[in-house]
Amino acid sequence: MTTPGRGLHGHVLDSLGPAITAGEYPPGSVLRTDELAQRFDVSRSVMREAVRVLESMHLVESRRRVGVTVRPKSEWNVYDPQVIRWRLAGADRPHQLRSLTVLRSAVEPVAAGLAARNASAEQCAELTECAIGMVANSRGHKLEEYLVHDMAFHRVILVASGNEMFARLGDVVAEVLAGRTHHEVMFEDPDPAAVTLHVQVAEAVREGDAARAEKLTREITVGALQELDILAP
Amino acid sequence: MTTPGRGLHGHVLDSLGPAITAGEYPPGSVLRTDELAQRFDVSRSVMREAVRVLESMHLVESRRRVGVTVRPKSEWNVYDPQVIRWRLAGADRPHQLRSLTVLRSAVEPVAAGLAARNASAEQCAELTECAIGMVANSRGHKLEEYLVHDMAFHRVILVASGNEMFARLGDVVAEVLAGRTHHEVMFEDPDPAAVTLHVQVAEAVREGDAARAEKLTREITVGALQELDILAP
DNA sequence: GTGACAAATAAGTCTGACTTTTTGTTCCCG
């Protein structure tokens, strides 16, 4: 994603970031820049740059005379795409997927409603294409092709909402969907009902029916929650 | 907030960050590290650390032989609290407030519903306290005191939801609420209906009535949208 | 015990030299 490890400090981050987000260093742990520089065999300047980035993610705090201390999880910038990726790659992947799925369930219906009002003709066309692609690959174990269109579908919805905060969740949603296909239980073809819902959402957006787009999308996200046993009794 | 300007590089960021997010340097603009270092009268090491942070926020991209280029707005990490603060302090403050308010309208009702299921006894008590504080300061131009309780109220809801992604939006919501009181039109006492809604949400959460908590919170956020003329006809 | 003072420590800063990658130009040959 983006450009991983495009410098020495990037390489260091690819090691340290996952380690910290995986809880390998408990909150309050103290690291020393010089020691880390030695460990990763880089100069202090490079190590300092890496620490600065971790600091900007609120993963660590650097203080004079004490060192680089790991902050408690509750202070991390959990919306940072890099942090999300690190956590999804690590041990608390299931927990992270649940959190993100709940977030989806809150955001996507509203985004769909807005998309019904704001989507351009091109975006409507894209959406319909995606839905068609999903239908076309919904049977016969073509999970990978299905996933591509599913990710594209949700991304278009989020972008078409016209809200930049929603739009920037496209990568996150894509990551969640991909995770479900690649790592979770997803051996069979997708649920036909879900496929139909996507087609209907595309319809509703095209027709500018905000309420219906929202309601249908809510059904989709409820399905996603149920898959992870996050119920709403 | 947090610890602004806790180093030389922090001071540089406090200058450059707002400038970039304000669109002072259009996307594609090229900056050179050495020139910037001169301009801010810091060493190249310090300047490099600042650039690294901006890079981790996806505000800029640093490439050899070309320089530090400003990325298009659509790629920025708009959930980074620092970026949010910079943008709220700058020219597109109104636009940013609208985006965030829409995000609130999606997230908070769901968070309230979850809070009704997951809130601890302490959190219920806190919530009730906040609601009482709001009522107590709802008349007589005690806007500042009202704001404090209002911010606390929404923060408790988000934390009590048990979802870490929601919890981390506490600062953002607080910033939006503070912005409304301090910079937008808010001369009179708060809307009595809104105050009542908060009290009722606290009730619903206490009683574990998720559906009601969600519905009532949705009414609160609809009110917030209407204040900014974001209608739902 | 309390206060001030001193020492130790780790981050912070600066400088200068060197390396590496990328880009743009030039020049030669087809």
Next chain:
DNA sequence: CGGGAACAAAAAGTCAGACTTATTTGTCAC
């Protein structure tokens, strides 16, 4: 005239070492 290869320049990247500064901790006197 066009295209490709070699070359030169530019800017970021890296490293090493010396120095500064803030903060903590320990000690000693009162």
